[in-house]
Amino acid sequence: MIGFSKVSKRYPGGFEALKDVSFSIAAGELTFVTGHSGAGKSTLFKLIAAIERATSGTVLVNGQNVGALRPAAIPFLRRNLGLVFQDQKLLYDRSVFDNVMLPLAFSDFSGREAARRARAALDKVGLLARERAHPMQLSGGEQQRLAIARAVVNRPAVLIADEPTANLDAGSAERIIALFLSFNQVGVTVLIATHDEQLIARHAARTLRLAAGGLEHDSAEGGE
Amino acid sequence: MNAWLRQHGRAIASAAAKISAQRTTNAVSALVIGIALALPAGGYALLSNLTGLAQRTSLEPQLSLYMLPETKSSESEALGKRLRADPRLAAVRFVPRDEALAAMRGTEALAEVFAALERNPLPDAFVLRALDSAPGALDVLAGEYRVLPGVAQVQIDSDWARRLEAVLRIARTGIFMLGALLGIALVAVTFNTIRLQVLTQRQEIEVTKLLGATDGFIRRPFFYLGAAQGLAGGVAALGIVWLSIESLNQGVRALAATYGSAFQLTHLAGADGVAVAALAAFLGWLGAFLSVSIHLREI
Ligand SMILES: Nc1ncnc2c1ncn2[C@@H]1O[C@H](COP(=O)(O)OP(=O)(O)OP(=O)(O)O)[C@@H](O)[C@H]1O
Ligand SMILES: [Mg+2]
Numbered sequence: 007m008i009g010f011s012k013v014s015k016r017y018p019g020g021f022e023a024l025k026d027v028s029f030s031i032a033a034g035e036l037t038f039v040t041g042h043s044g045a046g047k048s049t050l051f052k053l054i055a056a057i058e059r060a061t062s063g064t065v066l067v068n069g070q071n072v073g074a075l076r077p078a079a080i081p082f083l084r085r086n087l088g089l090v091f092q093d094q095k096l097l098y099d100r101s102v103f104d105n106v107m108l109p110l111a112f113s114d115f116s117g118r119e120a121a122r123r124a125r126a127a128l129d130k131v132g133l134l135a136r137e138r139a140h141p142m143q144l145s146g147g148e149q150q151r152l153a154i155a156r157a158v159v160n161r162p163a164v165l166i167a168d169e170p171t172a173n174l175d176a177g178s179a180e181r182i183i184a185l186f187l188s189f190n191q192v193g194v195t196v197l198i199a200t201h202d203e204q205l206i207a208r209h210a211a212r213t214l215r216l217a218a219g220g221l222e223h224d225s226a227e228g229g230e
Numbered sequence: 231m232n233a234w235l236r237q238h239g240r241a242i243a244s245a246a247a248k249i250s251a252q253r254t255t256n257a258v259s260a261l262v263i264g265i266a267l268a269l270p271a272g273g274y275a276l277l278s279n280l281t282g283l284a285q286r287t288s289l290e291p292q293l294s295l296y297m298l299p300e301t302k303s304s305e306s307e308a309l310g311k312r313l314r315a316d317p318r319l320a321a322v323r324f325v326p327r328d329e330a331l332a333a334m335r336g337t338e339a340l341a342e343v344f345a346a347l348e349r350n351p352l353p354d355a356f357v358l359r360a361l362d363s364a365p366g367a368l369d370v371l372a373g374e375y376r377v378l379p380g381v382a383q384v385q386i387d388s389d390w391a392r393r394l395e396a397v398l399r400i401a402r403t404g405i406f407m408l409g410a411l412l413g414i415a416l417v418a419v420t421f422n423t424i425r426l427q428v429l430t431q432r433q434e435i436e437v438t439k440l441l442g443a444t445d446g447f448i449r450r451p452f453f454y455l456g457a458a459q460g461l462a463g464g465v466a467a468l469g470i471v472w473l474s475i476e477s478l479n480q481g482v483r484a485l486a487a488t489y490g491s492a493f494q495l496t497h498l499a500g501a502d503g504v505a506v507a508a509l510a511a512f513l514g515w516l517g518a519f520l521s522v523s524i525h526l527r528e529i
Binding site for chain 2 (some may be wrong): 055058077078082083084085087089091096097099108109111112114116156160168
């Protein structure tokens with residue numbers, strides 16, 4: 007489903023954020039990506055979504071070489087991915103409901119079908135009652151859930167969440183992880199970046215540990 | 231097909247939302263465009279009117295023949311006979327000096343001037359209509375009549391109209407150049423307003439792109455926005471031209487009446503109006519296209 011092979015990413019300016027990273031994730035797998043701040047977790051996600059391009063190596067998503075995609079093909083790659091951004095990227099000038107409607111605007115659903123799906127996604131994250139609120143009026147955890155609702159509204163096969171539990175108390179974080187587990191149970195491939203070690207410890211899932219841009223440990227390969 | 235329609239429907243709805251979110255800015259831009267376009271459109275309307283008038287007049291093969299002031303009426307009558315015998319003339323109308331004076335006194339603007347005169351300063355005159363309207367033929371006639379006894383002056387009435395036509399041809403070129411310049415200004419105005427829109431919606435554009443929006447999806451509403459702005463400007467220009475011609479006509483009708491004419495300015499033809507509006511919409515679209523192509527690349 008997702009494969010990295012000898013991937014390096016050097017940002018303009020010369021900083022090497024990923025160094026020779028290789029791994030492969032099967033469809034339906036749940037994987038944590040962890041590592042210190044600046045280790046390269048967000049960079050790894052950006053390469054999957056073609057927000058950044060690998061300097062060397064190949065990134066495969068669904069059999070497509072992401073680095074070689076034509077610009078016109080990139081939107082269609084992204085539509086198959088549910089993305090939860092580290093900074094959430096909510097639009098604060100429109101309602102909760104309209105934020106979730108955003109990815110449906112360029113789908114082929116009729117207005118009524120799109121609204122139905124948006125409400126289903128909001129219901130799933132427990133925000134249906136707040137659909138008329140504005141993101142500013144939501145708590146941090148509610149904003150995270152809104153970002154998740156927007157990511158899953160198109161029912162993507164892959165869900166990628168960058169620090170979805172940052173700044174949340176343990177209980178709220180656990181509820182959000184439970185939400186991802188429920189998506190994973192219905193067959194969605196889920197990638198979650200977090201540096202919450204306790205959270206990882208509570209779940210028996212595959213973990214990729216990055217350190218200074220290198221893949222330090224892949225729990226699927228065992229050993230240290 | 232259905233999906234295509236839906237995409238465009240959404241783009242139009244999105245453009246409408248952008249317009250209503252910045253109502254004042256958009257209204258002001260439309261007005262600026264309207265005023266700019268009203269100049270060439272109004273110039274074109276006036277030009278069409280004058281050209282029509284000049285063409286109608288220049289086709290009239292009319293000569294005015296003025297006698298010397300001291301000519302006796304018997305001499306004038308003799309000349310009249312001679313002219314009526316000329317086979318190249320279709321009509322000969324004698325205007326005795328007394329009749330001319332009476333007509334002048336009947337004219338509102340001139341009545342006072344002529345009332346103050348003790349003597350009639352006007353000569354006997356003939357108004358002649360030639361069979362052949364070619365300028366050459368009229369010149370020949372004028373040349374022959376000029377040397378007849380008692381004749382002071384022969385004037386080809388359509389000469390001024392020919393000169394006017396020539397001037398109008400130059401003016402037409404000027405109007406088209408003005409139109410081209412202001413068309414470029416229109417493109418520049420939409421280019422700029424769309425640039426501001428793109429910048430204010432930078433975040434929204436960024437996020438929709440990250441969520442999988444195609445460039446087409448992002449650009450389409452801006453195209454509609456530019457075209458709508460151009461169209462609104464075009465319609466405003468037509469309104470300004472219409473109002474201007476209406477108000478000019480009050481003066482024109484009064485003036486024409488003193489010449490015994492029912493002349494008045496006509497409005498732009500329907501097809502011309504549609505062309506102005508369509509061209510403005512196209513230029514607005516073009517400005518939006520250029521702006522979006524350049525500024526989306528920066529996001
Ligand atoms: N656009 C960029 N230009 C230059 N350097 C960048 C850019 N984005 C990230 N970096 C650098 O690359 C490194 C990895 O960044 P990245 O965002 O992937 O880290 P991270 O693991 O997500 O960290 P965090 O846990 O704090 O989110 C950092 O040192 C960062 O400074
Ligand atoms: Mg990060």
